[in-house]
Amino acid sequence: MLPHLLFNDAYTKKIEEDIYARTVEKSALGTKVVGIYCAFTPRELIAASGAIPVALCSGSEEPFQAAEAHLPANLCPLIKSSYGHAVADSCPYFHMTDFLLADATCDGKKKMFELLNRIKPLHLLQLPQTASTPESIDYWENELRKVASLLEERTGNPITESNLKSQIKLYNRLRSTTEAVFKLNTGDIPLVYGVEIDSIIGSGGFEVDIENRIFDIEKAIEMIQKRASLSSNNTKPNQQLSFNDNHMINKNSFLENMAKRPKILLTGCPSTNKKVLHLIENLGGVVVAMESCGGLKSAGTLIEETIEPIRALAEGTLKIACACMTPNTKRVDLIGNIIDEYRVDGVVELIWDACHTYNVESFQIQEAVNKTFDRPYIKIKTDYSQNDIGQLETRIEAFLEMLK
Ligand code: SF4
Ligand code: SF4
Numbered sequence: 480m481l482p483h484l485l486f487n488d489a490y491t492k493k494i495e496e497d498i499y500a501r502t503v504e505k506s507a508l509g510t511k512v513v514g515i516y517c518a519f520t521p522r523e524l525i526a527a528s529g530a531i532p533v534a535l536c537s538g539s540e541e542p543f544q545a546a547e548a549h550l551p552a553n554l555c556p557l558i559k560s561s562y563g564h565a566v567a568d569s570c571p572y573f574h575m576t577d578f579l580l581a582d583a584t585c586d587g588k589k590k591m592f593e594l595l596n597r598i599k600p601l602h603l604l605q606l607p608q609t610a611s612t613p614e615s616i617d618y619w620e621n622e623l624r625k626v627a628s629l630l631e632e633r634t635g636n637p638i639t640e641s642n643l644k645s646q647i648k649l650y651n652r653l654r655s656t657t658e659a660v661f662k663l664n665t666g667d668i669p670l671v672y673g674v675e676i677d678s679i680i681g682s683g684g685f686e687v688d689i690e691n692r693i694f695d696i697e698k699a700i701e702m703i704q705k706r707a708s709l710s711s712n713n714t715k716p717n718q719q720l721s722f723n724d725n726h727m728i729n730k731n732s733f734l735e736n737m738a739k740r741p742k743i744l745l746t747g748c749p750s751t752n753k754k755v756l757h758l759i760e761n762l763g764g765v766v767v768a769m770e771s772c773g774g775l776k777s778a779g780t781l782i783e784e785t786i787e788p789i790r791a792l793a794e795g796t797l798k799i800a801c802a803c804m805t806p807n808t809k810r811v812d813l814i815g816n817i818i819d820e821y822r823v824d825g826v827v828e829l830i831w832d833a834c835h836t837y838n839v840e841s842f843q844i845q846e847a848v849n850k851t852f853d854r855p856y857i858k859i860k861t862d863y864s865q866n867d868i869g870q871l872e873t874r875i876e877a878f879l880e881m882l883k
Contacts, residue, residue, distance in 0.1 A: 481760055483710075483733040485702055486678040494682050494695060499571065501687045502531055506575050511634045514576035514599070516561065516592075517584055518772035518799050519606055521623060521792040522686060523646040523782070525580070527638045528630035531687050533572045535579075537561045538751035540863035542569055549594055555833045556863040557751050558587045565598050572685070573599075578633060580626065582606045584803040585836045602629055610797045610804045620793035627789060643788040649689050650782070656696045657778040663703055664767035665820055668738045670707045673745065673756055673766025680773070710734040740765040741882035744817055746844065747829035748837045749773055752863040755829050758871055764879045768821045770814060776800055779813075802840040810840070811847045818852045824882045825855040827875070832862040855881060 542563025564570035607615035710733035782795035800810035
């Protein structure tokens, strides 16, 4: 257990239970629930149609057996896990969904979606493979217009320009608040563990009440700032302070402990399974920033609020620096900016087994991190199982030692 931890699995569980209860309640009253699998799917459109978007990419190895009845065993664990939950009907959120919106991204996901369509109605968004050229934005805008019509038809609710603009504003606030959690780590001494960031922002994919999510995240930011200020030199040694009945910290050693930890940027595949994140911090590092699509890849990308909203969504979502795009030079730029802003000591790239998309791109990432940004880099290729924990511990420990 990390010292002075304020936000842990129990915190996440409580928030998730609350969100789940409210989603069930709304679903029972007739609100449509739409499953999504990718950061390119504009959740604003779903919300503007009065439906609830739920992110269904899974991080558990439990449903692998069910998945492998239909899918190859040597497939990306994220794809197997997401499909396994669907086929085994073991994810309550998937169970609740009325239909699915899925993007044509990597090969494995695209082909899995064909099978998923047998279980639930699924609309495939034909994502362009090139980001941000005028042609790709026009093409994507056209795709989003089709999605808007489909949502109107399935929900029976019109998507007006003004309700879509309101949703864009609201989601931009969620993105900015999410980014503000990361920004707590831009100082010389980081103020929040990566595992805490994950607990605080991790329920962002379940969006029954965005205002409430923003409120919870803002409250978490206040607690983190309070922990840091109580840990400053002005306080008496060994005094115990409580934020609430469950969280006691020893105020004097928190910043001291954080100052000793090498600052890590975690990049690569979505960290749906948390084992690498936990290993880095249990072994003495601190993950100051995550560049994954649930993290700074999308939290740092606001949607333009003043132009026609579907055009704005097309332009804004295509800025996400995902390896499915080719070329994907924006990702190198993003990583460079994060390294500077977060004073990163070393970069860990997480690659899920059989993810060719991120694995092939990792050559360019390593080259840029080592040569352009002059930082150490390590690639961790793994799956969701615990089988390789010993080996990963040895490699990550050696990497962290080198950074010290
Ligand atoms: S990594 Fe790319 S393809 Fe995968 S969920 Fe994120 S944005 Fe979508
Ligand atoms: S981690 Fe890689 S293989 Fe898996 S779904 Fe994402 S892009 Fe596809």
